[in-house]
Amino acid sequence: MKVLVVTHSNDKYCPPLVMEALQKQGAQAIRLDTDCFPTEVKINLSYRGAERRMFFKTADGDVELDELDAIYCRRFSPAGKLPDDMDIQYKRTVHRESYATLLGMLSCSDTFQLDPYDVVSRAENKPLQLKLAQQLGFTVPETLSGNDPEEVRAFFHRHPDGIVAKVLKAFSIQEEGREMVMYTNRLQESHLGELDRLALGPLTFQQLIPKALELRVTVVGERIFAASVDSQGSEKSQTDWRRDGLTLQTAWSPYQLPMDVERKILRLMDILQLNYGALDFILTPQGELVFLEINPAGEFVWMQTCTGFPIADALAEVLLGKAPRRETYRFGTPRA
Known part of the structure; x- marks a missing residue:
């Protein structure tokens, strides 16, 4: 069996793990570094009458x-x-055209994909995630997304225990050779006078949820790997554990979710048509689980390394059809 791993050159940790897991199960793993297209990789998607051919060329062959x-x-x-x-x-023009060419080729393939770009793109919609999670019975934080300063000020005063600010779409910028990301930040009263800057770009605000533990739940097919960490021991990590991520990277431990929560998680995966997802929850001091978000392409290597969870092996099993998978609907084919 042959499996294509689509990634980029700087993705140094996850692809080797999955490729090794695939090879252990007797499959041939082929890597496509998309950043090398179009400068080093050649892509061909051709139609000639009823005949279609899709292939790409790298230094390792066709x-x-x-x-x-x-x-x-x-x-x-x-x-x-x-x-x-x-x-x-x-x-910018080449980037857009390269993106369209690459995704055009992948979308024309009838091969099983974990997970198709259009499915992932829809599932990344954070407001949709909150809506679906709430419909499934999860508790979600009160949330406000937008750029109206008056509404944000009212939201702030409605929550005396505090609110946080975050972005719906993760991003990074390069500054003096360093990659800078925006973490979740607590909004202080002194920030209220700066909210007119929302006219230059919207943000999302949520009520501050007290934390006993933070949970990361990684789902592969029908398998669930849940782990927890105490992020409240350090002031640096209290609002967003990623601020002290290197310290906490080895502090995660397996966590047993209630069966009804597992059922809701799998139902959410069914609705979003995802075979893979990394979900974030807060466990409050009162023992209530609060849903934050799901990342359809979230990292897992640190979790596997810390807990010993066989996440890469589980991915290989789903890719090879050795474990249950969600077959996603494809445009132009009838639903099952």
Whole structure:
């Protein structure tokens, strides 16, 4: 069996684990670093009458998509190696066209994908996640997304225990050679006078949820791997554990979820048509689980390393059809 792992050159930890797991189970694992397209990788998607052919060329040889048994859609980062001196307008154009070409080829493949880009793109919608989670019976934080300063001020005063600010779409910027990300931050009263800056970009605000533990729940097919960490011992990690992520990386331990919570999680995965997802919860001091979000392409290597969970093996089993999988609906094919 042949499995294509779609990622980029800087994705150094997850792909090797999954590829090793695939090889242990007798499959051939092929890596496609999307940042090398179009500068080093050549893609061909052709139609000639009723005949269609999809293949790409790398330094390691040609790969026919119709000969693949599964595709692991891990990361997309096309046009990542364009010349530094290339005009920014042309770079943007090449990036968009490369993205469309790569995803066009993948969307035309009838091979099982974990998970298709359009499915992941829809599942990444955070407001939709909260809506579905609430419908399934999860407790979710009171949330406000937008750019209206008056509404944010009213939201702040409605929650005397505090609120936090966060983004709906994770991003990073390069500053002096360092990658900078935006964490979840507590909004102070002194910030209220700066809210007119929302006219330059919206944010999302949520009520501050007291924490006894933070949970990370990784789902692969029908398997659930849950772990918890105490993030409240350090002031640095109290609002967002990632601020002290390196310290807490080895502090996670397996956590047993109630059966009804596991059923709701799997139902959410069914609705979103995801075979993989990393969910974040808060366990309050009163023992209530509060749903925060699901990342359809969340990291798992640190979790596997810390807890010993066989997440890469589980991914390989789903990719190879050795474990239950969710077959996603494809445009142009009848529903089962």
